[in-house]
Amino acid sequence: MRALWLAFCDFTPFTRLIMERHRKPILDSTSHTSTVVEPHTAYPYRLNFYDKPPLYEVTLEEFETAALDRLRVLAEIESSAARNRTWEETKKVTETQCKKVLPLNSNTATSTDRHAERRRDHLGHFVLRLAFCRSEDLRRRFVKSETTLFRVRYDTDDTREKDAFLQSRAFNWTLVSAEEKEQYKRQLIAANQHSRDKVDERWLANEPFLKVRWTSVPDLVEKRRVFLKGGYAYVPSKERLSILLEEFQNNLAQALEMTSRSIPNLDEDSRLLPILNNLSHGFIAGVPSEWSGGSGEAAGDEIKADMIDSLAPAHFPLCMRIMHESLRKDRHIKHYGRLNYGVFLKVLGLSIEEALVFWRKSFSKFTDDEFTKRYKYNIRHSFGLEGKRQNYPAKSCQQLLTTDTPEYGCPYRHFSPENLQTALLSSYASQGLTVADLPEIMHHVKEQHYHVACTRVFEITHAKQGVQKGAGIGDGEHVTHPNEYAKRSMELSRPKTEESDKMAVD
Amino acid sequence: MSTDEILPEVFLTYYRRLYPFKSLFNWLNHSHQPSRLFTHREFAFTLPGDIYLRYHSFNDADDLKKEVCKLNPERFEIGPVYNAKPKDKKTMRKTALTPLQRELVFDIDMTDYDPVRLCCAKADICTRCWAFISAAVKVLHRALQEEFGFKHLMWVYSGRRGIHCWISDKDAMELTDGQRKAIVGFLTVIPGSAKGKISVRLGSRALPPSLQDALDTLKDRFMSLIINDQDLFIHKHAWESLLEHIPSSSASELRDIWSKDVAKDSADKWEDIRAQAIKSGKSGSQQRAAMQAAMEDIILQYTYPRLDAEVSKHRNHLLKAPFCIHPKTGRVCVPIDPETIDDFDPEKVPTVQQLLDELDSAASMGGEGEGGRAEHHSDWERTSLKPYVDMLDKFTTGLMNEVRREKRAADTTW
Structure with missing residues (x-):
């Protein structure tokens, strides 16, 4: 981890001296969780200007999870800006998200481990600096959302503590x-x-x-x-x-520049780079979904093979609908398409038996023999029944956005604007999407806020069920997983159309 | 001169014998020894036929002169100081070259005043419309000095219909793009669209202190320029847009009066507005205050400086160097003293042809023309370019003195 901390600092002899002094006890220490600083003096305030890098040892897991959770908050802030939310709305959404994944209590909260919270806040911030210092664009976006986060916290901070913080610096x-x-x-x-x-x-x-x-x-x-x-x-x-805010912003921008110049020093630690690469994807592709149903286990009720034709147009997100339509049209779909669509259906509730029926029927141009030979193994494999027996989780938006096989990835990102608009109209016109909605959606796409575009489509096509603009897939959250989209869509239609759904099934 | 194309030989002779490269170097460099302020500075050249060459940089004044004489451009522009020499751009990573410093610059162009002038349009300019420019310079010069605390402001005539301002203070050089944008916002009153009505009031009715000061400067100029000289409100479409600023009840009364009596000139109309204001209510009443505010807004709308915002916002924007020749008019882009700007006459600025004639006659009279090429760098001293170069040199001296003072102050702290 030595290289990591070097990356935060410029190399004047003076700073180096301080760092050496700080580092010594860590290196000598045998305990893995030891910190140099006393818990109470380390973070006297809830607000933090992040002037000092974290000079203590952390486990790789802490390193990654602290950053991921913070990234979730920042991503929500970015989306809020992309959707033109008012300050009050942004504040509310951010606070909710913070409470969930990144709690940070004020000094009056005595029952929580404030030190642990603040340490996590501190650590997450600095790990993300590493991940987002690499390009001008990432730096700019990181500074912007971190500044907003600081403002949210400042706004919600206790007056006396705020004053004390202002005095301290x-x-x-x-x-x-x-x-x-x-x-x-x-x-x-x-x-x-x-x-x-x-x-x-x-x-x-x-x-x-x-x-x-x-x-x-x-x-x-x-x-x-x-x-x-x-x-x-x-x-x-x-x-x-x-x-x-101006000072916070300028300090951070400068620090990021400095960090980016030192980042080559990190190359020696092969454990960190993959984590950092993964994190910096987070801003482009949204945060890896924490949707619990994505874990590989089937969520929701069981689905039968013959239900899929009616479910797809009503409930699937655009990526999966396109996959379904191309399967119906060509009566075949290539390996990664089968894989992505297959695990999506699995998690939606399609059992292995039903999956085999579904794929067999879909690949109608092949004989039974060909099907068994070429495809059955793969399908069973994706259910964890062959080979290394891993139960593959469904692909998240992040994976679909950064996939190597864009033809089976996220259409909002990988389609040309013309094709995307045609696809949107042909897929969703029957559910209330009109030409007038396209400019807004395409604007989000152009700004690279693909998940915002997808969420907006969800809102438009579910307006009949009372989903309002800005409501997202519930509580203002954005689509981060195709299964989340489909599940939420099915939930919305259930109370009113239970009867007709059943009829369709029968 | 006017519309005739200027021959390439004329440009070349001007660059060889008259252009004050040494003065330009000192001004950009802030000292005599070449520093990064000059060596890492971008120059861009415009060659005949719309050929545009960017990312040139030079070691010193002679190096620059050699290249200018070789390329013989129609004009050249000055950009920011980068973190490396711009000419090495091709050998660097794509994003490695970033602008660090740059004079804070402003550009005012007469075309933005087309809605409020009758004497000329588009690219034309006369002494009458120069009054708009001098009003703008007065307001901006005061604001930049008093409010922002800048000391080293150089105003340069752009050769045809506008004026540039270069601010060389250390603080100004180091401004970020965001801060430049903030200054532009502070100094922009007229909204971008030509028809836009200004909205400058804070809260209900207060005028920000900076605009109160501007208003004090502009009041008299509004009367002499818009009302008396341009007589702008003689036409119906002009006084209709004037009425948009006035509270509706008073506006409709005025409309009735003016529609009936078409012969009323602008001075009469302004008197009518004033009469309406007095009629509208007692001193201190709501209505009276609204009329008062409307009249202030009108003065600002018609005379407040109109900036070309994009020029100022970004460090990497290029701006034509002083002492270039305007290719259409042949006039030299000369520095202007803001104190005497009211007396400035664009028509009297020397043209390149005139300067070369002066050189010839000086040579035939004194016979010094035989002195050889070594003398050429100071030939401008024998032409009417001299006072302008002197002005730049004087400006640079002030700048260098301050840089030296600061250096000395920094030394004693150790």
Whole structure:
């Protein structure tokens, strides 16, 4: 792990000295979980500017899971931005997601292991720095979503703790003196009229003002919402979040640049690179789904081979519908298509017996003998009944987005825009998707938010069941797994159309 | 001169004998010894036939001059300082060349003023519309100095219908793209679309302090320029768009008056608005304040600087170098003193042909033309280009003094 920490630091002799001093006890230590710092002094606050890298040993598993969970939160933040969610909505969605996978309690919470939470937060952040420092685009996106996460936490933080945190760190501001306030009275009052408070002389007297270089608050400057004089901005303390965010953002951007220059040093550790590569895919392809049904076990009720023709058009996501249609059209589908579609159906609830019936019927241009010889083994293999007997899980969106065989991958990513639009219309027109919806979907595709595009299609085609824009597949979550899409779609149709579904089956 | 094409030989002679390469070098480099500010700086050349060459860089002024004389471009542009020499770009990884520093630049172009001027249109410019530019310079110069604290602002005539501003302060050089965008936002009042109505008020009615100061500068200019000189509101479509700023009840009254009396000139109409404001309510009343705000908005809408935002936002935007020749007008892009900009007359800026004539007559009179090629680098001293080069040199001296002061201050801390 030595190389890892080197990657965070520039190599001035001074830093190196500090690092050596810190590292010594770790290297000498025999215990694997030892930390150099005392739990209580290590993370006195919930908020963290991540100025110091984690200088302690971690297990590979911790390394990966802390990062993955954080990535889930960041991915949700990115999608929120892509979907134009308001700040309040974004905050709510992010908080919910944080509670689930990345809890971070304030000092008043005595029953939780705050140190462990904060250590995990710290570690996850730094692992993701490694994963996302490699390209300009990844860096930009990482900085943006991390800054939003910081803002969410700042917003939800306890006032007293927030103040203590602000005191703990030297920010580049000075307090504006009463004389100076008096001198610029007229301008300070005029520049803050957008405030919700009544801005008058009394307000001015009570509101502390901070003086910073104007470059610390470009957002306020751009909107002319701050008084400028000689290169300094006079920021009322209620707007100090702007200063914080700008500093957070700039520090992180700089640190990422520095990390990217040191990353070649990581090559010597062959354990880390695969993990990091996998993580950086996460932003393109969404986070590996944690959908529990994806584990390889059949979820939901059992499905019969002859139900699939009616289920596919009603409930399958575009990737699987295309697979189904090409199977019906050609009465054949190549190896990876069989594999991807096969495990999808398996997890949907198709038993091995039914699967064999389904594939046998589908491959109608082959004789029984040919079928048994060429395909039966593969099908049984995917159920874990042959060879090394591994019960393969269904492919997640991430896998389909980054597959080597794009013809069986995610159509939103791999299809040309023209083909995708044709496919969308021909597949979903009967479920309420119109030409007018296409520009929005194609916009998400163009921005590379493929899972957002897919989620939007879900919302449009399930509007009849009362799914609203922004609701996603439930609680505003996005599609990260084809099976999740199908399962949710089937759940939605159940109460109302149970009868007719049964009839179709019969 | 005007519309005749300028011959390549004329360009070449100008570059060989007159172009002040040494002064340009000092200005970009902030010191006499070549530094990264010059050696890692991108230059781009425009050759006849729309051939555009990017990512050139040079070791010093002579190196630049040699290449300019070899390529003989119609003009050349200055870009950012990179983390490496731009000419080595081909040998580097694709994304390795990144811009680090760059003067903060602004560009004002007369075409953006077409909706508010009657004297000329498109590329044309006369002394009357120059008043728009000088108003813009006054406002921007004050804002950039007073509000942003910049000291080293150089204004350069673009050769035809606009003006550029180059800010060389260390702080300005190091601004990120995001910060540049923020400055542009701060200084942009007129929305991008030609018809856009300004909206500058904070909260209900307050004018931000920066615009209050701008307004004080622009009030008089609005009267002399828009009302008296351009007489802009004589036509119906012009006064109709003027009325859009005014609260509806007053606007409809004014419309009635003006439709009946088509002969009213802009000064009469402005008086009518003022009368409406006084009629609308007592001093301090809501209606009176709304009319007051409307009149302020109108002044800003018609005279506030109109920036070409894209030029300023990105460090890697290229901008034509000072002292280039405008290929259509033949005029030199000369520096302008913002203090005396009201007296500046674009028609009086020397053209390249005029300068070469001056050289010839100086040579025949003094007989110094035989002095040989070694003398050529200071030939500009014998032409009307001299005051302009002196202006750049003086500007650079101020800049260098500050750089030296800072260096010394940094030294004593050790």
